[in-house]
Amino acid sequence: MAGNVSLLTGVRRLFYLVTPNETSFRDVSDVPNYTRESVPSFMLFVAIELTISLIKGDKKMRINDGVTSMSAGLFSRLPLYLMRTVELGSYVWVFEKFCVYELAWDSAWTWWLAFLAVDLGYYWFHRLAHEVNIMWAAHQVHHSSEDYNLTTALRQSVLQKYTSWMFYLPLALFIPPSVFLVHQQFNILFQFWIHTEYVKSLGPLEYILNTPSHHRVHHGRNPYCIDKNYAGTLIVWDRLFGTFQAEDETVVYGLTHPVGTFEPFKIQFCHLHYMWGRFKEEKGLANKLSVIFKGPGWERGKPRLGNIEDIPKVCYPVEKYSSCVPPWCGLYICIHFFIIIQLNQQIAASYRVLPVTFVLLSEVFVLLSLTSFGRLFDNSDYSPLLELFRCVLFLTADLILGVLGYQDLKSRPLAMRFVQYWYITSVVIWIVRQVTFYSGRLEKNKQM
Template sequence: MPENFIPPPYVTFAIPFFFLLIFIEMGIGFFKNKNYYRINDSITDLSTGILSQLWGLFQKGVSLFAYFYLYENFRLATIPIESVVGWIACIILWDFCYYWFHRVSHEVNLFWSGHVIHHTSEEYNLIVALRQSGIGGFLSWIFYLPLAIIGFNPWVFLAAGQINLIYQFWVHTKAVKSIGTVGEFILSTPAHHRVHHAINPKYIDRNHGGIFIIWDRLFGTFQQEEEECVYGTVKPLGSFNPVWANFHYLLEIAKMSWKAKGITNKIKVWFKPPGWIPPMKEGEQAVFLKPPEVDPKKYVKFDPRIENGIKFYTLAWFVLTLIISFMGLLFVGKMSPEQIIALTIWVTLSLTSFGWILESRSISMIWEPFRLLTSFGLLYYFTNETIYIASLGLIVALSIGFMFFKRNIFRELGSEPELIG
């Protein structure tokens, strides 16, 4: 294998297989008479996954520069790229670094702000695995720099990261109860990861391993699955907007820092664990809010009532946006930076709009027509074929007409939705 080997985009190639497994899980749920999926939650999962991949294109440069720099100037050894032992070692050590990044992401507010999005779904299924952060890449790379100093080739490092991410997809399911005593002892499995996603107090901040659960056993963060899990975050997100999902906690701790009494507390907010509340007035003491007990039978999920016509409209446009995004990621190497930026902006506008529509927000009556009209600019930027523009014009006209016809179902921004009990 040549030294200038560049690993294929394994995650992009794996996407069709992800969807195959999702359909299999849906089938299992159907035959077991269990509803593992909700369309609004699943669209949000996939929306955040799309943004993670597109926004990540603009973050990789920082991490790669740092890794390449350390590898070229400070590595202790040169591990051959064709070494099978080297690949195995890199995959294992990558997961070890991931354990510490993941653990810190649950124990430090600054890092939690970039990871919390992955936990905001109140469902647990394979699509939840795709609910990834679009901003977490700004900090996560720090934890993997020791691999550069050890001497793992940057391309092996990148491939190991993709393998780790692909492995973690399958553990996000309720359909698999156990893989046997040996597998459950060594590997991170669906049973272990269900615990990780649960907000039951005994499950909080447990089972951080990506591929191997052995790290949790060694460092005291392992918890066996016992009582029924309740999923989500202690403070529910209450939104299907993928952009808000990415930034809501960052804004929350920024607001706490601004209001905190004293410069020390303003700084502490960023590095204390979630649940730590600084003193806001003279004489107050900092407090730590413990996670409340939850009852799986009484827990009410964020699930606003919405008519089927709106669901189908949103799903149709979302599928089209998903296909366009996937094609963009598949051929990103052939696109100019300006084209990548244009695609990313349009997709972000679109996914934000879908989230608001699924919440029946009145802002959709402004945002969705605006998004539809920007579609012309995106299409013209990539091609000026008359047939394509005319076809898009018809679709946009029908879409705006549909939104106008349904205008009465959209509620005021800030009013509470009617939830399905």
């Protein structure tokens, strides 16, 4: 369990500072869920970076963008509570059916070979995720943030795992699933800490490792940054395959055509919607297939990946998407978002023993909550009504569970009582605001 992992151990895992002896397992079922166990470390480093940003006053961390990034991270994990991961399931199937030679699971040589092979597999997946439009439709989620900080690392796609699995299958001919699963997790965890602007250079390590400087280039929308630095852990793959670019002019982050919203569903699926529109417009099967399998920048008469000259030039100062919400609303969302994180952690820890219906309904509530937070940040017209509905729904479900005997309302922990009172307070807040809003509108209409 995450609570049994020391802080130092959690930090070491983020930097891939582990040994074969402590991270080798015979069976897949023995491999810890390193990603879930790292959540406290994620939150610690995010809090440290936020503190630095507040002290400096540099606005490198914005509450609306940060919550949106972490919301995407929660969004991406929800399907894992109802089904086996595609990556692991397909890998185990190939290993059991087609393994040519099974390397020893407890050998340091196997561990190091898996380290290199998984990292190489990630490089090619990541590269094609930028060069194949249908894969980019998933991966663009990670690039949609116009900020670059540790929360950006958590902005993940719910669809990406359904395109990445095939790049690791050749490893299943030799490397046991348990060894693969260890490195598949650590490869992703390593990429968390490189999403920061506060680490400028790591000296000689810049020639070997993927670093914050290299990855800043990868997240840039400056023309010189496009389709560069795909590395996971080792930057040597980019140097070897000709996709390396050193950091030069000030990097501007985000998509070349910013999505302009904090609403999670639009962020996750907007490019698929755009692709569908282009697919319908194109004439001829070849052109329709090109929309799917060529690069995001492809158009008729252009190269497979499009022309770099078509990339919009960045203009300084950069105007980032934002909306004007009062400070109290930002604080309100942060408190509710923290509650949703705790709910999600409880689901993650217990989903194997909970009824499937309960897990499914909990996931629906999490998605509803993330959507409501995004719309509040967007300052959309119906966001107050949606949030009022969400809070009433929570209190109704809480009451039903108590009546059915699933929880003792009188003996519940203090934290749960706080959550209940906070939701009651939230309902009052939104009722008062709605009454005030419509009263003001009615009074204004009378005066016209």
